[in-house]
Amino acid sequence: MGENFSVQQSLSGKAWRLRDIDDEVISDIRRKAGVDEIVARMLAARGITPDEAEAVLSPTLRHFFPDPSGFQDMDKAASAIWDAVEAGKVLAVFADYDVDGATSASQLIRYFRQMGQAMLLYVPDRIEEGYGPSAEAFATLKAQGAQLVITVDCGAAAHEPLKAAAEMGLDVVVVDHHLMGADLPPALAIVNPNRPDDTSGCGHMAAAGVTFVLLAALNREGRRRGKFGDQAEPDILKLADLAALGTLCDVVALKDINRALVSQGLKVMGQWQHAGLKALAEVSGLTGDPSAYHLGFLLGPRINAGGRVGRADLGARLLSSDDPAECMEIAVELDALNAERKQIEADVLEAAQAQIIAAGETDAPLLIARGEGWHAGVIGIVAGRLKERFGRPAIVIGTDNGIGKGSGRSVYGVDLGSAIASAKSIGLLIAGGGHPMAAGLSVAEERIDELQTYLSERLQPEWDATHAERALMLDAVLTPAGATLDLAARIMAAAPFGQGFAEPRFVLPAVRIAYAERVGADHVRFSLADDDGQRINGIVFRQADQPIGDALLGNSGGLWHAAGRLKLDEWRGNRRVQFHLEDLAAAS
Known part of the structure; x- marks a missing residue:
């Protein structure tokens, strides 16, 4: 299964691809940086050359x-x-x-x-x-x-x-x-x-x-x-x-x-x-x-x-x-105030998601949701949540007295900031600007539909061009037995992770859902097991009422491929490995 592993469509609608990495580069990184194969593979997958590896692993201001x-x-x-x-x-x-x-x-x-x-x-x-x-x-x-x-x-x-x-x-x-x-x-x-x-x-x-x-x-x-x-x-x-x-x-x-x-x-x-x-x-x-x-x-x-x-x-x-x-x-x-923000955000997110689904626009290169009186302080966060949920750029606009104030979040390869700047240059916006991954705008309410058409047409080529890159990229195939504390510690030693240097993502192939329970408002805690009876515990966030959560909680006994990240979980002095699930796909 290893090198050729792939999924055509997961429960979140994504294709999965195992990163194709030059074995010679991996070997050179291992030799020059003194790291194991998985860390070397992770670095190579992020475009780090053997000569750069040591400085990337131990970055200094000097x-x-x-x-x-x-x-x-x-x-x-x-x-x-x-x-x-x-x-x-x-x-x-x-x-x-x-x-x-x-x-x-x-x-x-x-x-x-x-x-x-x-x-x-x-x-x-x-x-x-x-x-x-x-x-x-x-x-x-x-x-x-x-x-x-x-x-x-x-x-x-x-x-x-x-x-x-x-x-x-x-x-x-x-x-x-x-x-x-x-x-x-x-x-x-x-x-x-x-x-x-x-x-x-x-x-x-x-x-x-x-x-x-x-x-x-x-x-x-x-x-x-x-x-x-x-x-x-x-x-x-x-x-x-x-x-x-x-x-x-x-x-x-x-x-x-x-x-x-x-x-x-x-x-x-x-x-x-x-x-x-x-x-x-x-x-x-x-x-x-x-x-x-x-x-x-x-x-x-x-x-x-x-x-x-x-x-x-x-x-x-x-x-x-x-x-x-x-x-x-x-x-x-x-x-x-943060607790208050969370409640406001949840209300706007629920309305925005319902609006997009009802409009049947989930396949568009850009999602736009709008609402009268939506709080300007949370629209950026909600745009980010929509981007995560639907896997495409999103703008959320709150309107008041005929003026819409919006905030957008984009995906890799789709330059939302430039598109917003272009819309402003041709007079579609009252104000607007940002950078490739995030932007803000002000627009007359009656021009929102016109803006959506313009931005969708402008972003469509970028969206199409980066389609393959939007697949869920996997760094390596693991078994529950191989997801050890030592491996998790070696991965964390390569931190910090963030935009442009993503935490490695692994796939656990052909596992069964041993148990699952809902925790908190919309999270699911679970345990996955392979044919050898080896288990790994994990959690998935904000998915209890989504297809992934439904699959976990309604376990039918089938086999699943699970994609996610290894985390070190520390509680009362005890350390263990936890799998933070991102996606599930039926194992055929």
């Missing part, structure tokens, strides 16, 4: 850190900021309301605090103000005394607001990573690896990572100016945990500098020196060393909850504070 001067306007930004510091000007940071924005802002605030300088903070309200800076927000900051504003995770396409800032005499430095055109808005500097004339090769970075590079540029400029004679140079490595959190939660490709930032940032975070992160871990139930999973599924959603259904600045304030009592108060509030 090896992957880019030259700050390679970013267009980075040196100009560092110089402008230092000029403002030397002139005694009041600095402010304007941040987006998500995790990437909050971690970018808190890095800057903490950096300047190390030099004894405070910064003003402004985070726009998602509902009232929407994404990015506005003339009104700049006017508010100027009235508070701000003389230089640094925008983070936003601003690169804010032509009119930046023009207004210039007219009111407010200096602005932009630090962003979103797609933008060649027509640059007015600013002292625009640092964005995705601006058309940037040659850094770092377009895959999140704003938190770009901000971290800016801090290195600021230290270098400070040394050039002789500023660290009487005071210590800020230790930016202490801020790597914040950069890691923003990088992971913005779901950017986990390669090169991103991989190094996350790897090193997790080590820094494990020291729990930042009161805000420590408080957030406590209310999240996180104990021990943090992992990429903890950042993406425990800490990140709670920080995001402030911007989604609460006060937009809560996340940035939490991550910037050194007061344990204040941090715990904010963390508790964010935890409660």
Whole structure:
């Protein structure tokens, strides 16, 4: 069964394919990196060459850190900021309301605090103000005394607001990573690896990572100016945990500098020196060393909850504070807001799924669901859930007073951000932008159907071209007996995993469902057994009322192929292997 294993259609409607990997490359990786065959196979499948393997397995900032001067306007930004510091000007940071924005802002605030300088903070309200800076927000900051504003995770396409800032005499430095055109808005500097004339090769970075590079540029400029004679140079490595959190939660490709930032940032975070992160871990139930999973599924959603259904600045304030009592108060509030967010999300998701199924559009290259009054704070999450459920790009739009505000999530190979930018360029949208995997938009309600037609036609060729790549790719065939603690530990040693460096996926062929039970709201716990009686325990999330859950809970005694990932499950000091199921297919 091994090398030729495949499935034509699973219960989730997907084809499965075992990755075709050159045995010689696997051997070379084993020899050069000193790893076993499964880890070598995993690396080769992700495009890692034998010469790169060791650095990928042990990523360091020293090896992957880019030259700050390679970013267009980075040196100009560092110089402008230092000029403002030397002139005694009041600095402010304007941040987006998500995790990437909050971690970018808190890095800057903490950096300047190390030099004894405070910064003003402004985070726009998602509902009232929407994404990015506005003339009104700049006017508010100027009235508070701000003389230089640094925008983070936003601003690169804010032509009119930046023009207004210039007219009111407010200096602005932009630090962003979103797609933008060649027509640059007015600013002292625009640092964005995705601006058309940037040659850094770092377009895959999140704003938190770009901000971290800016801090290195600021230290270098400070040394050039002789500023660290009487005071210590800020230790930016202490801020790597914040950069890691923003990088992971913005779901950017986990390669090169991103991989190094996350790897090193997790080590820094494990020291729990930042009161805000420590408080957030406590209310999240996180104990021990943090992992990429903890950042993406425990800490990140709670920080995001402030911007989604609460006060937009809560996340940035939490991550910037050194007061344990204040941090715990904010963390508790964010935890409660996250619970509220989950309920709102569940209601919108149920309505959106029903709408798409009723419309019979599940085979379209793009799914769009819309609803009056759908909360703008959850539409992005719901779009992601729809993408997972139906395996194709999805946009969810909440309408209010004739205006629709939407958020979309895409799949590999389908550039949603460019499609949204194109729709805006021809006048279909009031506003819109993003990157290949995620985008946001504003549209007149009466033009939503027209928008759906345009985007579907534009994305159809990309969807068709990547059809084969959307098969569920398997790294290796395993038996329950072969899914050992040792193997799981060796796999986890290759972490961090994330976008662009996926955790390996295995298939357990021809197994029986030994038992299954529903747990929580919609999860299923189960045990699988092969013909030799060897068993492995596992769980599948959010599938209890879907075909996979129905198959597990209604076990008919047939044979199944099971695809999923091996996890180390630790409970009360005991370690065991757990299989996180992703898909099932009948074994014919």
